[in-house]
Amino acid sequence: MGHASDVFACQGGDLLLNVKIKDHEFFQREGSDVVSEVPLSLFEAIKGTQITVQTIHGKITIQTEPGVCCGDSLVLQRFGVPEFDPPENYDPIDLRGDHIVRFKVLLPDFNPEGETKRDELIRQILAIENLNKQKYYGHYRAERRQVHGKNRDNKKEGKTSRESESGKGSKAFKQE
Numbered sequence: 001m002g003h004a005s006d007v008f009a010c011q012g013g014d015l016l017l018n019v020k021i022k023d024h025e026f027f028q029r030e031g032s033d034v035v036s037e038v039p040l041s042l043f044e045a046i047k048g049t050q051i052t053v054q055t056i057h058g059k060i061t062i063q064t065e066p067g068v069c070c071g072d073s074l075v076l077q078r079f080g081v082p083e084f085d086p087p088e089n090y091d092p093i094d095l096r097g098d099h100i101v102r103f104k105v106l107l108p109d110f111n112p113e114g115e116t117k118r119d120e121l122i123r124q125i126l127a128i129e130n131l132n133k134q135k136y137y138g139h140y141r142a143e144r145r146q147v148h149g150k151n152r153d154n155k156k157e158g159k160t161s162r163e164s165e166s167g168k169g170s171k172a173f174k175q176e
Contacts, residue, residue: 026054032097034080037104040068045105055079055099062101070105 028035034056040049048066052059057079064074080097083090108118 027056029081032081032083033100034097035100035102037102039104039106040064041106042108045069045103053101056081064103068103068105070103072103074101074103076101
């Protein structure tokens with residue numbers, strides 16, 4: 001078996017197929033899961049939004065959470081590809097993979113010398129962000145400088161950070 005015959009009256013053989021699957025424009029496949037990338041504007045990513053996502057089973061509307069970052073993903077359970085060789089008594093919906101929606105946050109072009117309203121708003125947001133960093137994270141940076149400075153001083157004296165915290169050290173960590 002396995003070879004087709006040229007003679008009509010002979011026993012038939014196996015049919016061998018070589019199937020090549022083209023890449024899809026929007027979807028990628030990872031096993032039984034389907035992955036798609038959805039672009040979000042900066043405003044949509046910050047505030048959250050309701051968007052319509054195309055799946056292999058049709059369109060679905062989802063709500064994104066506020067604060068979505070580039071690369072974050074949302075899993076739509078059982079919206080993926082069905083099993084290739086399922087068992088006899090199965091529910092076709094239960095044996096589907098998932099649809100993973102990955103978000104890509106699109107940042108607006110920013111020209112520091114620009115005079116558009118958008119550039120002015122971005123400049124104001126950056127100024128507010130810098131003030132917030134100084135106000136809310138200034139003490140954190142000062143504390144880290146003190147801790148790192150203390151560790152550097154201890155290393156110069158030949159002590160490890162464990163010795164400096166406890167006042168004594170084990171023989172394994174002591175330098176002579």
